[in-house]
Amino acid sequence: MNDILKQLTEIDPKLRKPFPTQDINKITEDFRTEFMKLPNEVDFYDDFHFYCMNIAGTLSYVLSDHINQIPQGQIDMLFQSFFEHYQYEFLEDRIANYHHFYQEYTTFEQARKLLLQLFFPTSNISSH
Template sequence: MNAILKQLSEIEPELKKPFPTEDINKICEDFQTDFLNLSGEVDFYEDFRYYCVNIAGTLSYVLRDLTNQIPQGQIDMLYKSFFEYHYQYEFLEDRLANYNQFFQEYTTFEQARKLLLQLLSNDLLN
């Protein structure tokens, strides 16, 4: 088994942990003023959920050996971290460690995202 694929297989159960709703609610409460200054269409909870779902969904294609069926838009989203894609939340990035569940979730999904990019880049080269 490819080393990257092995790592992704080991990470997969971590991606199925309960969503850090409590920490997200706390973040929204602690940074209420910052969130209010953003566009009315901004939804931190949904944006983070979508980021996680995209990574988990891509991983499911990979683990079922269906990489050729991953939608291109889904792959394109992997090229940016959550904070690169949702730059409006940059005020949070340096404070994530204060929210343990969220930080662990973010870190795990970032690790999976980077591994998926490596794997998919290797597949494209072969």
């Protein structure tokens, strides 16, 4: 557990980089047809922003020693990757072409998985 907390403390500053707006705009443009096929109105920017804020917010509870105050819905959201949660799985294997977005996503994914390990240390949690 201490190792996980140490890793989370080290990753915290990395979550405070500028948001990859240019890459998100490019993704939205490049995959406009795929986004239009989704059943709901899609706002990729807002979805990614909310997803990242959920992870950063959960981490802030952990680092300020307020784990017992984290809303259950916030923890529940950690069980799915961004692509699973928002039905963007068609993008998952294509995002490496968008460097800043990919870096941001990878960092938040690392934090998400560490948080799950912290909350559920004996579970065999999927590593999407």
